[in-house]
Amino acid sequence: MEKQGNRWEARLVSHGGQARIAVYFEKEPALVDRIKKLRGCCWSRTLRAWHLPDNLTNRLKFGLASAREASVSEHIKQFRLWLRSRRYSDSTISTYCDAIGVFLGYFNDKEIEDINQNDLVLFNNRYILKNKLSSSYQNQIVNACKLFFKITSNTSMETELLHRPKREKKLPNVLSREEIKKILDTPVNIKHRMMLCMIYSCGLRRSELLNLKAQDVDSKRNVLIIRQAKGKKDRISPLSAKILLMLRQYYVLYKPQTWLFEGQVRGMPYDERSLASVLKQAVTKARINKPVSLHWLRHSYATHLLESGTDLRYIQELLGHNSSKTTEIYTHVSTKYLQNIKSPFDEL
Known part of the structure; x- marks a missing residue:
């Protein structure tokens, strides 16, 4: 204003x-x-x-910023332009700019040029750990600092000395096939059911689903083309005969113009918050008392493929993982071989 x-x-x-x-x-x-x-x-x-x-x-x-705050704003503006020129995704740009804004704002009594690596250690202890924030958020701060101070002139920050938090080893959350079926069968609205079915049947990320266009469905080859996903990579995912039939019925009913799944305004993509709400309602109606998120469907897809005997290399390609180590985590939640292990307790 x-x-x-x-x-x-x-x-x-x-x-x-x-x-x-x-x-x-x-x-x-x-x-x-x-x-x-x-x-x-x-x-x-x-x-x-x-x-x-x-x-x-x-x-x-509203004209209440100090000279230092105005300087921070200008630096972040330049940082945003630099990230955009390097073709970082919009979500990554927002994440890094927000993170560096929080970090610089914490040291509002210091000029940017005087902030050094010791300040990051203080920030981690007095802000991150004190407020019990996640290690992934701490890692975002480190990533943002490394990039920001790399392009900032006359800085005291030695970016090569910045350390990352010790990586947490968490298992992915996986639902059983029975739980997945209950969730997917619950929505009465065809579009809602179609979106959830697509995420599970193709192992999609939320953004990948919402960025799909009608032409990305190749019905002749029975594949889905996922364009410019995480890491700006294209990949394909097989479409089952069942999901292809559902897509044809959905397309005849809704006739999407631009995006495969559009919101209330034709030509505009479906809102991600509304999609999360669709899942929440489905989980509640299915009476599943777990904090299920959309990503749980993707985790379940990968785990169920592994349990069905699909080679881990193919699962890596289907999910769009850069490293096989990322995909290997599903071996820790698969019950395929665990069920064949007989507990010594049964011998007592």
């Missing part, structure tokens, strides 16, 4: 135990309509003002 005369005033306030930015102005429909569209904006009867999260973006928007 651009300030025009004395039409509004912004102040840093504490509301509900949180740092907020309160915006005061005479009631004007145009201004009310504009501020309501800002993310996280709420009306407070106590403050008698609209208020938003106190973050760098909003401080800049």
Whole structure:
């Protein structure tokens, strides 16, 4: 919002135990309509003002940023342009820019040029560990720092000395075939059922499903073409006769224009949050008391393939993994060979 005369005033306030930015102005429909569209904006009867999260973006928007914060914003802007020129994906760019913004914001009393690798150690202890944040988030901070300070001139940061957190070894979450069937049979809406079936039957990531177009379905060769997935790689996945028949019925009914799965507005892709909601409703109706996510369907697909005797090399290709080590984790959750092991307890 651009300030025009004395039409509004912004102040840093504490509301509900949180740092907020309160915006005061005479009631004007145009201004009310504009501020309501800002993310996280709420009306407070106590403050008698609209208020938003106190973050760098909003401080800049309402003229409350310090010279240092303005400098950080400019550096992040340049960082974003550099990442884009290197053709990083939009999601990776957002992740890295958000991460470096959090890190630089933590040291708001230091100039960027004075921040060094010891500050990252302090940040890990006083922010990451104190707030019990995940090691994957810590790794995102390290990745962002390595790239950001690599292109920042006159910096004290020695990026080669930055260390990563010890990698956690977690097993993928897998559902049984019976549980998968219950979830996929639950949705009454054909589009909802079709989306969940596609994720499981082809081992798709959420973004891969939502980026599919009608022409990516090759019915003559019975394959699905997954374009520019993670790592900017194309790959193909076999389509079963059953899923192909379902796709034909779905296409006749919905006639998608651009994307295979479109939202309420024709020509626009289905919303990822709505897709997550579709799964949540299906899991609830199927009476499965597990925190199932969309990625569980992909994990289950890989594990069920392995249990059916599919070679691990083919599963790696089907999932689009760079390394076979990533795919090998499914051998730890497969029950194919475990079921043949007889416990010595049974001999007692």
